Amino acid sequence: MDLRTWTENPVKGENKKKVRLIDEQIQRAADIYHTWQCEGTDGTKYEVPELYRSVGIDEIEKKGWSLVPSRYIEFIDHDLGIDFNAEMSRIQKEMRDVLAQEKQSQKMLKDAFRGIGYGID
Numbered sequence: 405m406d407l408r409t410w411t412e413n414p415v416k417g418e419n420k421k422k423v424r425l426i427d428e429q430i431q432r433a434a435d436i437y438h439t440w441q442c443e444g445t446d447g448t449k450y451e452v453p454e455l456y457r458s459v460g461i462d463e464i465e466k467k468g469w470s471l472v473p474s475r476y477i478e479f480i481d482h483d484l485g486i487d488f489n490a491e492m493s494r495i496q497k498e499m500r501d502v503l504a505q506e507k508q509s510q511k512m513l514k515d516a517f518r519g520i521g522y523g524i525d
Contacts, residue, residue, distance in 0.1 A: 410425065410429055411423055412426065413426060436455075436456055440458050451477070451478070453477070453478040453479070454478070454479055455477070456477065457477045459476050463476070
């Protein structure tokens with residue numbers, strides 16, 4: 405089970421990133437475990453991408469006895485659904501607006517200094 409996606413309720417003041425699981429998350433993790441314990445699995449039916457997957461000992465052996473979750477749990481590339489051209493066009497427009505505001509602010513600042521007799525040109 406890989407709970408890295410359960411990021412609500414961060415614990416503040418800790419050196420490492422930690423979260424405090426809420427009762428519903430604890431119950432869900434317990435349900436996943438108890439269902440796996442009761443039903444068993446051959447490693448093909450008991451999985452939810454990015455959360456858990458049960459595998460047999462043969463697969464663990466094939467992966468060099470590694471128990472790192474990312475070697476077994478499927479991760480989905482969420483960026484595949486992004487229209488990059490549309491997103492970059494949106495960002496480009498926002499940056500144009502930000503840069504125009506910055507130019508306006510610089511002009512106002514220069515005018516203000518000029519107004520009090522201390523031009524900064």
